[in-house]
Amino acid sequence: MNMPVDEALNPSGSPTGLGHVAGDAVDISHGTILYLDDISVSFDGFKALNRLTLSVDVGELRCVIGPNGAGKTTMMDVITGSTRPDDGTAFFGQNIDLTRLTEPEIAHAGIGRKFQKPTVFENHTVFENLELAMKADKRVFASLRAQRTAAQLDRIVSTLETIDLLAQADLPAGLLSHGQKQWLEIGMLLMQEPQLLLLDEPVAGMTDEETAKTAQLLHSLAGQRSIVVVEHDMEFINEIAATVTVLHEGSVLAEGSMDVVQSDERVIEVYLGR
Numbered sequence: 001m002n003m004p005v006d007e008a009l010n011p012s013g014s015p016t017g018l019g020h021v022a023g024d025a026v027d028i029s030h031g032t033i034l035y036l037d038d039i040s041v042s043f044d045g046f047k048a049l050n051r052l053t054l055s056v057d058v059g060e061l062r063c064v065i066g067p068n069g070a071g072k073t074t075m076m077d078v079i080t081g082s083t084r085p086d087d088g089t090a091f092f093g094q095n096i097d098l099t100r101l102t103e104p105e106i107a108h109a110g111i112g113r114k115f116q117k118p119t120v121f122e123n124h125t126v127f128e129n130l131e132l133a134m135k136a137d138k139r140v141f142a143s144l145r146a147q148r149t150a151a152q153l154d155r156i157v158s159t160l161e162t163i164d165l166l167a168q169a170d171l172p173a174g175l176l177s178h179g180q181k182q183w184l185e186i187g188m189l190l191m192q193e194p195q196l197l198l199l200d201e202p203v204a205g206m207t208d209e210e211t212a213k214t215a216q217l218l219h220s221l222a223g224q225r226s227i228v229v230v231e232h233d234m235e236f237i238n239e240i241a242a243t244v245t246v247l248h249e250g251s252v253l254a255e256g257s258m259d260v261v262q263s264d265e266r267v268i269e270v271y272l273g274r
């Protein structure tokens with residue numbers, strides 16, 4: 001058998017060339033990147049998610065808010081495969097059934113998740129952190145080009161520009177401010193070229209200036225990829241002015257622009273207060 005290396009590693013023949021070894025590329029031809037339908041998750045009889053239905057468009061920046069215990073983190077756990085729903089369906093694009101994939105397969109399919117606490121390698125430089133993130137990408141290994149190529153160097157530099165850490169490239173990550181570490185971690189996710197980014201409270205603990213800069217960063221990232229961000233900071237959500245979904249007791253309580261959501265009586269009652 002004399003198959004070209006790329007084809008042998010990628011028998012499904014995905015159009016990206018580098019190849020999604022675990023399966024096909026996500027099909028976004030219908031304009032929807034994420035579709036959760038009637039998802040329920042119970043923990044010892046308690047419904048953390050209760051028939052949750054939510055869909056996110058390609059390129060959208062979606063904010064999810066809601067009181068503590070509303071099910072926001074559980075929703076992200078379902079999307080990334082760390083929690084299995086008891087009921088309902090979860091699709092990435094038209095074709096990828098998230099409930100049938102393992103966590104690494106879901107990451108590999110193109111969903112990146114940032115947890116609240118930054119987890120950068122403090123003893124490595126900013127540059128090295130991005131390089132390590134790229135090498136952790138199975139698609140890069142699959143291409144059998146373990147050495148850094150000019151194209152890969154370009155990607156690292158352009159990511160450094162995106163997250164505004166070019167001047168800090170050679171600094172150990174441990175010396176960055178809290179906000180800069182959060183941006184670096186977003187940069188590390190970007191190195192894997194996710195189509196959908198999930199961010200859990202990205203501006204928690206940031207200064208006002210850092211928060212404003214993060215809003216700008218997310219704006220610049222949306223469009224080419226889709227972003228779902230869970231946040232409590234209403235000023236931040238106002239700044240990114242995206243569609244807001246309010247979760248309460250495991251279901252969608254309200255959805256729409258910030259104005260619509262903020263003037264919704266039920267939202268005021270359970271979340272915003274009077």
Ligand SMILES: Nc1ncnc2c1ncn2[C@@H]1O[C@H](COP(=O)(O)OP(=O)(O)O)[C@@H](O)[C@H]1O
Nearest residue numbers: 043047048066067068069070071072073074075
């Ligand atoms: N692994 C678990 N075991 C038991 N209960 C859980 C577990 N994970 C979450 N819960 C419960 O589910 C509800 C929703 O939690 P969570 O998704 O973390 O809410 P949020 O992120 O909106 O604050 C909470 O009442 C929480 O205590």
Ligand SMILES: [Mg+2]
Nearest residue numbers: 069072073074
């Ligand atoms: Mg949470």
